[in-house]
Amino acid sequence: MEDEKQSIVLFPFMGQGHIIPFLALALQIEQVNTNYAIYFVNTPLNLKKLRSSLPSYSSIRFLEIPFSSSSHGLPPDSENFDTLPYHLILRLYQASASLQFKSSFKEAIQALTARCHGRPPLCIISDIFLGWTANVAKQLGVYHAIFSGTGGFGLACYVSLWLNLPHRNVVAHDFSLPDFKEGTVQLHKTQLPTNIAEADGEDDWSIFQRENLSAWVDSQSLLFNTVEEFDQIGLSYFRRKFPGLHVRPIGPLVLRLKTRDRIGNTTGVITRETILKWLDSKPSNSVLYVSFGSMNTISSSQMMQLAKALEASQKNFIWVVRPPIEVDINSEFNGKEWLPEGFEERNRATGRGLVVQNWAPQVEILSHRAVSAFLSHCGWNSVMESLGHGVPLMGWPLAGEQFFNAKYLEEEMGVCVEVGRGKKSEVNSEDVVKKMEEVMEEKKEIMRRNVEKVKETMEKAWEQRESFNGSSAKSFHDFLSDAQQNHQQTSDAKEWREMER
Numbered sequence: 001m002e003d004e005k006q007s008i009v010l011f012p013f014m015g016q017g018h019i020i021p022f023l024a025l026a027l028q029i030e031q032v033n034t035n036y037a038i039y040f041v042n043t044p045l046n047l048k049k050l051r052s053s054l055p056s057y058s059s060i061r062f063l064e065i066p067f068s069s070s071s072h073g074l075p076p077d078s079e080n081f082d083t084l085p086y087h088l089i090l091r092l093y094q095a096s097a098s099l100q101f102k103s104s105f106k107e108a109i110q111a112l113t114a115r116c117h118g119r120p121p122l123c124i125i126s127d128i129f130l131g132w133t134a135n136v137a138k139q140l141g142v143y144h145a146i147f148s149g150t151g152g153f154g155l156a157c158y159v160s161l162w163l164n165l166p167h168r169n170v171v172a173h174d175f176s177l178p179d180f181k182e183g184t185v186q187l188h189k190t191q192l193p194t195n196i197a198e199a200d201g202e203d204d205w206s207i208f209q210r211e212n213l214s215a216w217v218d219s220q221s222l223l224f225n226t227v228e229e230f231d232q233i234g235l236s237y238f239r240r241k242f243p244g245l246h247v248r249p250i251g252p253l254v255l256r257l258k259t260r261d262r263i264g265n266t267t268g269v270i271t272r273e274t275i276l277k278w279l280d281s282k283p284s285n286s287v288l289y290v291s292f293g294s295m296n297t298i299s300s301s302q303m304m305q306l307a308k309a310l311e312a313s314q315k316n317f318i319w320v321v322r323p324p325i326e327v328d329i330n331s332e333f334n335g336k337e338w339l340p341e342g343f344e345e346r347n348r349a350t351g352r353g354l355v356v357q358n359w360a361p362q363v364e365i366l367s368h369r370a371v372s373a374f375l376s377h378c379g380w381n382s383v384m385e386s387l388g389h390g391v392p393l394m395g396w397p398l399a400g401e402q403f404f405n406a407k408y409l410e411e412e413m414g415v416c417v418e419v420g421r422g423k424k425s426e427v428n429s430e431d432v433v434k435k436m437e438e439v440m441e442e443k444k445e446i447m448r449r450n451v452e453k454v455k456e457t458m459e460k461a462w463e464q465r466e467s468f469n470g471s472s473a474k475s476f477h478d479f480l481s482d483a484q485q486n487h488q489q490t491s492d493a494k495e496w497r498e499m500e501r
Helices: 016-032 044-051 086-100 104-115 133-140 152-164 204-218 232-241 272-280 300-313 343-350 362-366 380-388 402-411 429-442 444-461 471-500
Strands: 006-011 036-042 061-064 123-127 143-148 174-176 186-188 221-224 246-249 262-265 268-271 287-291 316-321 353-357 371-376 393-395 416-418
Touching (some): 016 036, 016 044, 016 143, 036 104, 061 104, 123 471, 232 246, 246 471, 272 362, 300 316, 300 343, 380 402, 380 444, 444 471
Parallel strands (some): 006 123, 036 061, 316 353
Antiparallel strands (some): 262 268
Protein backbone atom coordinates (compact mmCIF):
# COMPACT_ATOMS: atom_id res chain seq x y z
CA MET A 1 0.00 0.00 0.00
CA GLU A 2 1.13 3.55 -0.75
CA ASP A 3 0.90 4.72 2.87
CA GLU A 4 3.22 1.89 3.91
CA LYS A 5 6.11 3.33 1.95
CA GLN A 6 8.76 5.42 3.68
CA SER A 7 8.23 9.07 2.88
CA ILE A 8 10.86 11.55 1.72
CA VAL A 9 10.00 15.24 1.92
CA LEU A 10 11.52 17.81 -0.44
CA PHE A 11 11.14 21.55 0.15
CA PRO A 12 12.69 23.85 -2.50
CA PHE A 13 12.72 27.63 -2.33
CA MET A 14 10.06 29.41 -4.37
CA GLY A 15 11.83 29.99 -7.67
CA GLN A 16 12.09 27.97 -10.88
CA GLY A 17 15.88 27.81 -10.63
CA HIS A 18 15.45 26.07 -7.26
CA ILE A 19 12.37 23.96 -8.01
CA ILE A 20 13.90 22.44 -11.17
CA PRO A 21 16.87 20.65 -9.50
CA PHE A 22 14.61 19.50 -6.66
CA LEU A 23 12.23 17.97 -9.17
CA ALA A 24 15.19 16.33 -10.91
CA LEU A 25 16.26 14.95 -7.52
CA ALA A 26 12.75 13.65 -6.80
CA LEU A 27 12.61 11.85 -10.14
CA GLN A 28 16.08 10.42 -9.52
CA ILE A 29 14.95 9.00 -6.17
CA GLU A 30 11.95 7.44 -7.89
CA GLN A 31 14.21 5.87 -10.48
CA VAL A 32 16.68 4.48 -7.93
CA ASN A 33 14.12 3.08 -5.51
CA THR A 34 10.34 2.79 -5.93
CA ASN A 35 9.84 1.99 -2.23
CA TYR A 36 9.77 5.66 -1.27
CA ALA A 37 6.77 7.98 -1.25
CA ILE A 38 8.07 11.39 -2.30
CA TYR A 39 6.35 14.55 -1.10
CA PHE A 40 6.97 18.00 -2.54
CA VAL A 41 6.32 20.87 -0.11
CA ASN A 42 5.53 24.34 -1.38
CA THR A 43 2.98 27.12 -1.62
CA PRO A 44 -0.31 26.69 -3.56
CA LEU A 45 0.56 28.47 -6.82
CA ASN A 46 3.96 26.79 -7.14
CA LEU A 47 2.43 23.36 -6.61
CA LYS A 48 -0.32 24.10 -9.12
CA LYS A 49 2.32 24.88 -11.74
CA LEU A 50 4.41 21.88 -10.74
CA ARG A 51 1.50 19.44 -11.10
CA SER A 52 1.27 20.22 -14.81
CA SER A 53 5.00 19.53 -15.24
CA LEU A 54 5.11 16.04 -13.77
CA PRO A 55 5.52 13.11 -16.16
CA SER A 56 2.63 10.65 -16.22
CA TYR A 57 4.74 7.88 -14.68
CA SER A 58 5.62 9.87 -11.55
CA SER A 59 3.83 9.28 -8.24
CA ILE A 60 5.18 12.39 -6.49
CA ARG A 61 2.66 13.83 -4.05
CA PHE A 62 2.24 17.36 -2.72
CA LEU A 63 2.12 19.00 0.69
CA GLU A 64 0.63 22.45 0.39
CA ILE A 65 1.45 25.10 2.98
CA PRO A 66 -0.60 28.31 3.09
CA PHE A 67 1.05 31.53 2.02
CA SER A 68 -0.35 35.03 1.65
CA SER A 69 2.00 37.23 -0.36
CA SER A 70 -0.04 40.35 0.38
CA SER A 71 0.55 40.01 4.12
CA HIS A 72 4.29 40.32 3.45
CA GLY A 73 4.11 43.46 1.33
CA LEU A 74 4.24 41.54 -1.94
CA PRO A 75 1.82 41.82 -4.88
CA PRO A 76 -1.13 39.40 -4.76
CA ASP A 77 -0.33 35.85 -5.85
CA SER A 78 3.43 36.44 -5.77
CA GLU A 79 4.79 33.09 -4.66
CA ASN A 80 7.79 32.75 -6.98
CA PHE A 81 10.67 35.19 -7.40
CA ASP A 82 10.63 34.69 -11.18
CA THR A 83 7.67 37.10 -11.29
CA LEU A 84 9.10 39.73 -8.93
CA PRO A 85 11.22 42.82 -9.66
CA TYR A 86 14.64 42.80 -8.03
CA HIS A 87 13.74 45.19 -5.18
CA LEU A 88 11.10 42.75 -3.90
CA ILE A 89 13.21 39.57 -4.01
CA LEU A 90 14.50 39.99 -0.46
CA ARG A 91 10.95 40.36 0.80
CA LEU A 92 10.10 36.90 -0.55
CA TYR A 93 13.16 35.43 1.20
CA GLN A 94 12.07 37.05 4.46
CA ALA A 95 8.51 35.85 3.94
CA SER A 96 9.72 32.27 3.44
CA ALA A 97 11.46 32.39 6.82
CA SER A 98 8.15 33.33 8.45
CA LEU A 99 6.79 29.87 7.64
CA GLN A 100 8.73 28.52 10.62
CA PHE A 101 6.98 30.82 13.06
CA LYS A 102 3.49 30.12 11.78
CA SER A 103 4.25 26.39 12.16
CA SER A 104 2.88 25.77 8.65
CA PHE A 105 5.75 23.49 7.66
CA LYS A 106 5.92 21.71 11.01
CA GLU A 107 2.18 21.09 10.98
CA ALA A 108 2.40 19.69 7.44
CA ILE A 109 5.06 17.17 8.53
CA GLN A 110 3.07 16.23 11.63
CA ALA A 111 -0.04 15.68 9.51
CA LEU A 112 1.96 13.51 7.10
CA THR A 113 3.31 11.48 10.03
CA ALA A 114 -0.21 10.92 11.35
CA ARG A 115 -1.38 9.86 7.89
CA CYS A 116 1.45 7.31 7.79
CA HIS A 117 0.30 5.61 11.02
CA GLY A 118 2.66 7.59 13.20
CA ARG A 119 5.76 6.92 11.09
CA PRO A 120 7.71 10.14 10.49
CA PRO A 121 9.42 10.79 7.14
CA LEU A 122 12.71 9.05 6.42
CA CYS A 123 14.24 12.46 5.77
CA ILE A 124 13.55 16.08 4.93
CA ILE A 125 15.58 17.62 2.10
CA SER A 126 15.34 21.41 2.01
CA ASP A 127 16.74 24.33 0.08
CA ILE A 128 19.94 26.22 0.94
CA PHE A 129 17.78 29.29 1.69
CA LEU A 130 15.45 27.37 4.02
CA GLY A 131 18.01 26.59 6.70
CA TRP A 132 15.41 26.98 9.47
CA THR A 133 13.81 23.68 8.39
CA ALA A 134 16.78 21.86 9.95
CA ASN A 135 15.64 22.93 13.42
CA VAL A 136 12.08 21.76 12.68
CA ALA A 137 13.42 18.38 11.56
CA LYS A 138 15.52 18.19 14.74
CA GLN A 139 12.43 18.84 16.88
CA LEU A 140 10.58 16.05 15.08
CA GLY A 141 13.51 13.61 15.17
CA VAL A 142 13.75 13.45 11.37
CA TYR A 143 17.00 13.22 9.40
CA HIS A 144 17.65 16.51 7.57
CA ALA A 145 19.66 17.39 4.48
CA ILE A 146 20.27 20.66 2.67
CA PHE A 147 20.31 20.34 -1.09
CA SER A 148 22.17 22.87 -3.20
CA GLY A 149 21.07 23.05 -6.81
CA THR A 150 24.31 24.89 -7.54
CA GLY A 151 27.90 23.68 -7.65
CA GLY A 152 30.39 23.52 -4.81
CA PHE A 153 32.79 26.26 -5.92
CA GLY A 154 30.12 28.83 -6.75
CA LEU A 155 28.28 28.34 -3.47
CA ALA A 156 31.55 28.26 -1.50
CA CYS A 157 32.48 31.71 -2.81
CA TYR A 158 28.94 32.96 -2.16
CA VAL A 159 28.89 31.69 1.44
CA SER A 160 32.43 32.94 2.15
CA LEU A 161 31.51 36.42 0.93
CA TRP A 162 28.42 36.61 3.13
CA LEU A 163 30.27 35.34 6.19
CA ASN A 164 33.24 37.69 5.81
CA LEU A 165 32.39 40.58 3.41
CA PRO A 166 36.15 40.78 2.63
CA HIS A 167 35.72 43.37 -0.14
CA ARG A 168 34.83 45.96 2.50
CA ASN A 169 38.32 45.71 4.00
CA VAL A 170 40.32 46.50 0.87
CA VAL A 171 40.80 49.60 -1.24
CA ALA A 172 41.89 47.67 -4.32
CA HIS A 173 39.36 46.12 -6.67
CA ASP A 174 41.00 42.69 -6.35
CA PHE A 175 40.81 40.72 -3.11
CA SER A 176 41.13 37.19 -1.72
CA LEU A 177 38.55 35.06 0.05
CA PRO A 178 39.86 34.39 3.60
CA ASP A 179 38.12 31.02 4.05
CA PHE A 180 40.22 29.42 1.32
CA LYS A 181 43.91 28.60 1.33
CA GLU A 182 45.71 31.93 1.14
CA GLY A 183 45.57 33.36 -2.37
CA THR A 184 43.63 30.37 -3.74
CA VAL A 185 40.55 32.36 -4.75
CA GLN A 186 40.99 35.89 -6.05
CA LEU A 187 37.92 37.94 -6.97
CA HIS A 188 37.30 41.36 -8.48
CA LYS A 189 34.65 43.71 -7.15
CA THR A 190 32.87 43.60 -10.51
CA GLN A 191 32.25 39.89 -9.82
CA LEU A 192 30.05 40.65 -6.83
CA PRO A 193 26.27 40.40 -7.08
CA THR A 194 24.54 43.66 -6.18
CA ASN A 195 23.29 42.60 -2.75
CA ILE A 196 26.78 41.50 -1.63
CA ALA A 197 28.50 44.55 -3.13
CA GLU A 198 26.15 46.83 -1.17
CA ALA A 199 26.13 44.80 2.08
CA ASP A 200 27.62 46.24 5.28
CA GLY A 201 26.85 43.39 7.68
CA GLU A 202 23.83 45.09 9.21
CA ASP A 203 21.63 45.44 6.15
CA ASP A 204 18.58 43.22 5.66
CA TRP A 205 20.31 40.88 3.20
CA SER A 206 23.22 40.33 5.61
CA ILE A 207 20.87 39.64 8.51
CA PHE A 208 18.87 37.12 6.47
CA GLN A 209 21.97 35.29 5.24
CA ARG A 210 23.61 35.23 8.67
CA GLU A 211 20.51 33.69 10.26
CA ASN A 212 20.02 31.27 7.37
CA LEU A 213 23.61 30.01 7.26
CA SER A 214 23.88 29.66 11.04
CA ALA A 215 20.84 27.34 10.94
CA TRP A 216 22.73 24.86 8.74
CA VAL A 217 24.50 23.43 11.79
CA ASP A 218 21.28 21.60 12.77
CA SER A 219 21.34 19.67 9.51
CA GLN A 220 23.15 16.37 8.93
CA SER A 221 23.97 16.32 5.22
CA LEU A 222 24.79 18.83 2.53
CA LEU A 223 23.96 17.54 -0.94
CA PHE A 224 25.23 19.12 -4.17
CA ASN A 225 24.11 18.86 -7.76
CA THR A 226 27.70 18.42 -8.87
CA VAL A 227 30.41 15.82 -9.39
CA GLU A 228 33.33 15.23 -7.02
CA GLU A 229 35.90 14.84 -9.79
CA PHE A 230 35.60 18.41 -11.12
CA ASP A 231 34.39 20.34 -8.05
CA GLN A 232 36.86 19.43 -5.33
CA ILE A 233 37.85 22.98 -4.34
CA GLY A 234 34.29 23.93 -3.45
CA LEU A 235 33.38 20.64 -1.80
CA SER A 236 36.56 20.76 0.31
CA TYR A 237 35.55 24.24 1.50
CA PHE A 238 32.28 22.95 2.93
CA ARG A 239 33.94 19.92 4.52
CA ARG A 240 36.24 22.32 6.41
CA LYS A 241 33.62 24.95 7.16
CA PHE A 242 30.83 22.60 8.27
CA PRO A 243 32.62 19.56 9.73
CA GLY A 244 29.39 18.31 11.31
CA LEU A 245 27.72 17.83 7.93
CA HIS A 246 28.27 15.01 5.46
CA VAL A 247 29.10 16.81 2.20
CA ARG A 248 27.91 14.68 -0.70
CA PRO A 249 27.97 15.46 -4.44
CA ILE A 250 25.05 13.62 -6.07
CA GLY A 251 24.99 15.19 -9.54
CA PRO A 252 24.46 15.51 -12.35
CA LEU A 253 20.73 15.94 -11.86
CA VAL A 254 19.20 17.32 -15.04
CA LEU A 255 15.49 17.70 -15.69
CA ARG A 256 14.42 16.41 -19.09
CA LEU A 257 10.70 17.18 -19.17
CA LYS A 258 8.81 18.58 -22.14
CA THR A 259 6.86 20.96 -19.95
CA ARG A 260 5.42 23.34 -22.51
CA ASP A 261 4.79 23.16 -26.21
CA ARG A 262 4.15 26.77 -27.12
CA ILE A 263 6.30 29.82 -26.64
CA GLY A 264 4.86 33.31 -27.00
CA ASN A 265 6.60 35.62 -29.47
CA THR A 266 6.03 39.17 -30.62
CA THR A 267 5.38 37.90 -34.14
CA GLY A 268 3.00 35.11 -33.16
CA VAL A 269 3.61 31.72 -31.63
CA ILE A 270 6.67 29.53 -32.09
CA THR A 271 6.14 25.90 -31.23
CA ARG A 272 8.74 23.54 -29.87
CA GLU A 273 8.47 21.58 -33.12
CA THR A 274 9.20 24.74 -35.13
CA ILE A 275 12.40 25.36 -33.17
CA LEU A 276 13.60 21.78 -33.57
CA LYS A 277 12.75 21.76 -37.27
CA TRP A 278 14.72 24.99 -37.69
CA LEU A 279 17.69 23.39 -35.93
CA ASP A 280 17.42 20.33 -38.19
CA SER A 281 18.00 22.61 -41.19
CA LYS A 282 21.32 23.94 -39.83
CA PRO A 283 24.82 22.44 -40.19
CA SER A 284 26.39 20.71 -37.20
CA ASN A 285 28.04 23.00 -34.62
CA SER A 286 26.81 26.18 -36.31
CA VAL A 287 24.21 27.62 -33.92
CA LEU A 288 24.73 29.86 -30.89
CA TYR A 289 22.03 29.42 -28.26
CA VAL A 290 21.44 32.50 -26.06
CA SER A 291 19.43 32.44 -22.84
CA PHE A 292 19.76 34.17 -19.46
CA GLY A 293 17.53 31.77 -17.53
CA SER A 294 14.08 31.97 -15.98
CA MET A 295 14.73 34.92 -13.67
CA ASN A 296 17.47 37.12 -15.10
CA THR A 297 17.65 39.62 -17.92
CA ILE A 298 20.04 42.29 -19.17
CA SER A 299 19.68 46.05 -19.64
CA SER A 300 18.19 47.61 -22.77
CA SER A 301 21.58 48.99 -23.85
CA GLN A 302 23.23 45.58 -23.37
CA MET A 303 20.37 43.97 -25.30
CA MET A 304 20.95 46.35 -28.21
CA GLN A 305 24.70 45.60 -28.28
CA LEU A 306 24.10 41.85 -28.12
CA ALA A 307 21.63 42.06 -31.01
CA LYS A 308 24.14 44.02 -33.10
CA ALA A 309 26.80 41.42 -32.30
CA LEU A 310 24.57 38.51 -33.31
CA GLU A 311 23.83 40.16 -36.63
CA ALA A 312 27.41 41.23 -37.31
CA SER A 313 28.78 37.77 -36.49
CA GLN A 314 26.80 36.12 -39.29
CA LYS A 315 26.27 33.16 -36.94
CA ASN A 316 23.06 31.17 -36.72
CA PHE A 317 21.38 31.78 -33.37
CA ILE A 318 18.41 31.15 -31.12
CA TRP A 319 17.88 33.96 -28.62
CA VAL A 320 15.43 33.56 -25.74
CA VAL A 321 14.55 37.12 -24.72
CA ARG A 322 12.78 38.73 -21.79
CA PRO A 323 12.06 42.45 -21.22
CA PRO A 324 15.17 44.38 -20.08
CA ILE A 325 15.78 45.19 -16.42
CA GLU A 326 14.33 48.72 -16.75
CA VAL A 327 10.90 47.27 -17.61
CA ASP A 328 8.26 45.33 -15.65
CA ILE A 329 9.46 41.74 -15.67
CA ASN A 330 5.94 40.50 -16.52
CA SER A 331 5.39 42.81 -19.50
CA GLU A 332 5.37 41.68 -23.12
CA PHE A 333 8.66 41.83 -24.99
CA ASN A 334 8.75 44.76 -27.42
CA GLY A 335 11.42 43.94 -29.98
CA LYS A 336 10.81 47.08 -31.98
CA GLU A 337 11.80 49.19 -28.97
CA TRP A 338 14.74 47.21 -27.58
CA LEU A 339 16.32 45.70 -30.70
CA PRO A 340 17.81 47.30 -33.83
CA GLU A 341 15.13 48.33 -36.32
CA GLY A 342 14.03 45.37 -38.42
CA PHE A 343 16.23 42.91 -36.46
CA GLU A 344 13.63 40.18 -36.03
CA GLU A 345 12.27 40.53 -39.55
CA ARG A 346 15.70 40.40 -41.22
CA ASN A 347 16.82 37.33 -39.33
CA ARG A 348 13.53 35.56 -39.83
CA ALA A 349 13.66 36.27 -43.57
CA THR A 350 17.22 34.96 -43.94
CA GLY A 351 16.53 32.01 -41.63
CA ARG A 352 19.66 32.87 -39.67
CA GLY A 353 18.12 33.60 -36.30
CA LEU A 354 15.12 32.86 -34.09
CA VAL A 355 14.03 35.35 -31.44
CA VAL A 356 11.85 33.56 -28.89
CA GLN A 357 10.07 35.17 -25.97
CA ASN A 358 10.54 33.95 -22.38
CA TRP A 359 10.98 30.18 -22.79
CA ALA A 360 12.42 27.54 -25.09
CA PRO A 361 12.97 23.76 -24.78
CA GLN A 362 16.52 24.24 -23.52
CA VAL A 363 17.58 20.62 -22.95
CA GLU A 364 16.36 19.62 -26.41
CA ILE A 365 18.16 22.57 -27.99
CA LEU A 366 21.44 21.84 -26.19
CA SER A 367 21.26 18.17 -27.18
CA HIS A 368 20.86 19.03 -30.87
CA ARG A 369 23.87 18.43 -33.15
CA ALA A 370 23.50 21.92 -34.68
CA VAL A 371 24.31 23.77 -31.45
CA SER A 372 27.91 24.95 -31.16
CA ALA A 373 27.92 27.08 -28.00
CA PHE A 374 25.67 28.44 -25.26
CA LEU A 375 25.75 32.12 -24.24
CA SER A 376 24.48 31.77 -20.69
CA HIS A 377 24.11 33.57 -17.37
CA CYS A 378 25.89 30.52 -15.89
CA GLY A 379 23.11 29.53 -13.53
CA TRP A 380 24.04 26.02 -12.43
CA ASN A 381 21.02 24.30 -13.98
CA SER A 382 22.00 25.70 -17.36
CA VAL A 383 25.65 24.88 -16.78
CA MET A 384 24.90 21.22 -16.02
CA GLU A 385 22.59 20.94 -19.02
CA SER A 386 25.24 22.45 -21.29
CA LEU A 387 28.16 20.39 -20.00
CA GLY A 388 26.06 17.24 -19.97
CA HIS A 389 25.49 17.64 -23.70
CA GLY A 390 29.08 18.61 -24.52
CA VAL A 391 28.34 22.26 -25.34
CA PRO A 392 30.96 24.95 -24.44
CA LEU A 393 29.76 28.14 -22.78
CA MET A 394 30.05 31.87 -23.23
CA GLY A 395 29.53 33.27 -19.75
CA TRP A 396 27.55 36.40 -18.93
CA PRO A 397 26.86 36.12 -15.16
CA LEU A 398 24.17 38.40 -13.78
CA ALA A 399 23.40 37.51 -10.15
CA GLY A 400 24.07 35.25 -7.17
CA GLU A 401 26.88 32.73 -7.51
CA GLN A 402 26.81 32.91 -11.33
CA PHE A 403 29.94 35.11 -11.36
CA PHE A 404 31.92 32.43 -9.52
CA ASN A 405 30.50 29.64 -11.68
CA ALA A 406 31.73 31.49 -14.77
CA LYS A 407 35.14 32.07 -13.20
CA TYR A 408 35.56 28.39 -12.35
CA LEU A 409 34.31 27.17 -15.72
CA GLU A 410 36.80 29.39 -17.53
CA GLU A 411 39.89 29.30 -15.31
CA GLU A 412 39.76 25.77 -13.89
CA MET A 413 37.81 23.75 -16.45
CA GLY A 414 38.52 25.50 -19.74
CA VAL A 415 34.95 25.15 -21.00
CA CYS A 416 33.84 28.79 -20.91
CA VAL A 417 34.85 32.27 -22.06
CA GLU A 418 33.38 35.26 -20.23
CA VAL A 419 31.66 37.67 -22.60
CA GLY A 420 29.91 40.03 -20.19
CA ARG A 421 29.68 40.69 -16.46
CA GLY A 422 26.59 41.88 -14.65
CA LYS A 423 23.50 43.84 -15.60
CA LYS A 424 25.10 47.29 -15.61
CA SER A 425 28.50 46.80 -17.27
CA GLU A 426 29.21 48.38 -20.62
CA VAL A 427 29.15 45.88 -23.46
CA ASN A 428 30.50 46.55 -26.93
CA SER A 429 29.09 44.60 -29.87
CA GLU A 430 32.52 44.27 -31.51
CA ASP A 431 33.97 42.68 -28.38
CA VAL A 432 31.06 40.25 -28.21
CA VAL A 433 31.66 39.24 -31.84
CA LYS A 434 35.30 38.52 -31.04
CA LYS A 435 34.26 36.28 -28.15
CA MET A 436 31.82 34.44 -30.42
CA GLU A 437 34.59 33.81 -32.93
CA GLU A 438 36.91 32.70 -30.12
CA VAL A 439 34.49 30.05 -28.82
CA MET A 440 32.93 28.95 -32.10
CA GLU A 441 36.08 29.08 -34.27
CA GLU A 442 39.53 29.85 -32.78
CA LYS A 443 39.24 27.79 -29.56
CA LYS A 444 36.49 25.54 -30.81
CA GLU A 445 38.47 22.30 -30.90
CA ILE A 446 40.23 22.64 -27.55
CA MET A 447 37.04 23.78 -25.78
CA ARG A 448 35.15 20.89 -27.34
CA ARG A 449 37.76 18.44 -26.08
CA ASN A 450 37.63 19.93 -22.59
CA VAL A 451 33.86 19.84 -22.40
CA GLU A 452 33.77 16.28 -23.76
CA LYS A 453 35.99 15.16 -20.86
CA VAL A 454 33.62 16.83 -18.41
CA LYS A 455 30.65 15.17 -20.09
CA GLU A 456 32.29 11.75 -19.73
CA THR A 457 33.01 12.45 -16.05
CA MET A 458 29.36 13.38 -15.50
CA GLU A 459 28.16 10.22 -17.20
CA LYS A 460 30.49 8.01 -15.13
CA ALA A 461 29.30 9.63 -11.88
CA TRP A 462 25.94 7.89 -12.23
CA GLU A 463 26.96 4.81 -14.19
CA GLN A 464 25.64 1.45 -13.05
CA ARG A 465 23.08 3.04 -10.72
CA GLU A 466 21.84 -0.26 -9.34
CA SER A 467 25.28 -1.25 -8.05
CA PHE A 468 26.19 2.33 -7.07
CA ASN A 469 29.59 2.17 -8.78
CA GLY A 470 29.73 5.80 -9.95
CA SER A 471 31.00 8.42 -7.49
CA SER A 472 27.69 10.32 -7.31
CA ALA A 473 25.63 7.13 -7.26
CA LYS A 474 27.66 5.88 -4.27
CA SER A 475 27.41 9.25 -2.55
CA PHE A 476 23.64 9.21 -2.99
CA HIS A 477 23.43 5.65 -1.65
CA ASP A 478 25.49 6.64 1.41
CA PHE A 479 23.10 9.51 2.08
CA LEU A 480 20.05 7.23 1.99
CA SER A 481 21.86 4.71 4.23
CA ASP A 482 22.55 7.43 6.80
CA ALA A 483 18.91 8.49 6.73
CA GLN A 484 17.79 4.87 7.17
CA GLN A 485 20.15 4.38 10.11
CA ASN A 486 18.93 7.58 11.78
CA HIS A 487 15.31 6.53 11.17
CA GLN A 488 15.93 3.15 12.79
CA GLN A 489 17.70 4.65 15.80
CA THR A 490 14.85 7.12 16.29
CA SER A 491 12.28 4.33 16.06
CA ASP A 492 14.21 2.16 18.54
CA ALA A 493 14.49 5.04 20.99
CA LYS A 494 10.76 5.68 20.71
CA GLU A 495 9.98 2.01 21.41
CA TRP A 496 12.22 2.00 24.47
CA ARG A 497 10.49 5.09 25.86
CA GLU A 498 7.09 3.48 25.36
CA MET A 499 8.25 0.25 27.03
CA GLU A 500 9.60 2.15 30.04
CA ARG A 501 6.21 3.71 30.57
